[in-house]
Amino acid sequence: MKIFALLDCNNFYASCERVFEPRLLSRPVVVLSNNDGCIIARSNEAKALGIKMGEPVFMCQHILDKHQVVKRSANFALYGDLSDRVMTVISEILGVPAVEVYSIDEAFLELGDSRFSSPAELNYLARDIQFQVERQVGIPVSIGIARTKVLAKVANKIAKTNRLGVFSLYSSQDLIEENLRIDSVLASFSVGDIWGVGYRYAKTLMANGIHTALDLKRANHAWIREKLKIHGARLQSELANMPCLELASPEDKLRKSISCSRSFGDRVSELSTLETALANFTASAASKLRSQKLSTSELRIFLSSMERYDTLSTRLFQASSSSSELIGVAHDLLYKIYQANYRYKKAGVIFSDLVLADSLQLSFLKSPETAVLPEIHTLKKQQTISDLVDRLNSKIGVNTISWAATLDTKSSSADSPSSERWRASKNHCSPAYTTDWRSLPNIS
DNA sequence: TCTGGGGTCCTAGGACCC
């Protein structure tokens, strides 16, 4: 029987900000969403002040001011890079046969086999992992251990809230004894804190007298199956220490969609501004696509204003990852759904039906536009241009070279002090210390 | 008097996660 560990970085974004700014270590820190609109991460000190996750900044401004809370705009270039480093450290540790990167700040680890490793040995291993990540990357982590993923999540939550570092629900080779101990833990674990039980399910469950994880485990299976569907059935099994979720393999983890969307810094009505914004989103999503060696077969765009939400998608004749081609497609869709007289507040682009670029299937049919058969060398040429742009930008610096359509050249300087009104404001952003040469920290 | 069975594909909506 396998044992799972869930490793979770503590207050990840706030901790990332502290790696290069150690003076923040004892101060309350919050990280803000795009447009500096919402709180998306808090240090322990900020949590203690009562600042809530997802809270709009203007609603807790008084607390931020009063306690001189340090604000940082989200710096995903930095967080993504530190995340990669954490995952690399974990996967190089002996005694961890497999790793599933679950999110930017979490990973499930497989920790050998209960027939060969005692609970004490696995606790020791987890302490070592925690130590290595903190020493090599500078990010504090908590680890939960159990025989199922859901229970490992429970254990992790307990490790985190009680600042234990490591907490295990795999406590004995004797299952009966272990299950008794698990029940005592589940009895004081809120049902809404279980992984997979969100706001709505929690409401339904509590309205029916199910308040703790133990209540859920013991609830009528058919009723749970009806209300929480297949998901609930799995949850009950996992809570009962019977694994039914496995560690996902890298193939399972292949992206099914890639998107890029933004709320605008200001409301936008002009078509030319929307063209520029969508070109930027498309170029950014296409570059993500290429970094994962994928091509997209379907492109969808959406526009939203106060009054309406419009979306339109199209299938590509031939899967592509070429920025210039995809920008053209996005613009064609834009012209079909754009309506003047609306003040748009957000737009985005979504690629789906992704295929691995190296197993690209060429069409046997002629393209409806050009009436020629797609040829491998024209695809290669487009690919080469995009690759070159990616290489220059990663070698010399972000935006060293960009697509003309992404530059705002049309709007006059008269209507707005900034020609990029669609761009969100980011007034408290730390440098991209680890991903841009120009932002390399100086030590003097 | 009698009206099947087995599919696929697509979309929208709803739930969840970090």
Next chain:
DNA sequence: TCTGGGGTCCTAGGACCC
């Protein structure tokens, strides 16, 4: 006045096929 962004999965219903 001011409320993010990027994902996944499941289900139901409709249109359509033979």
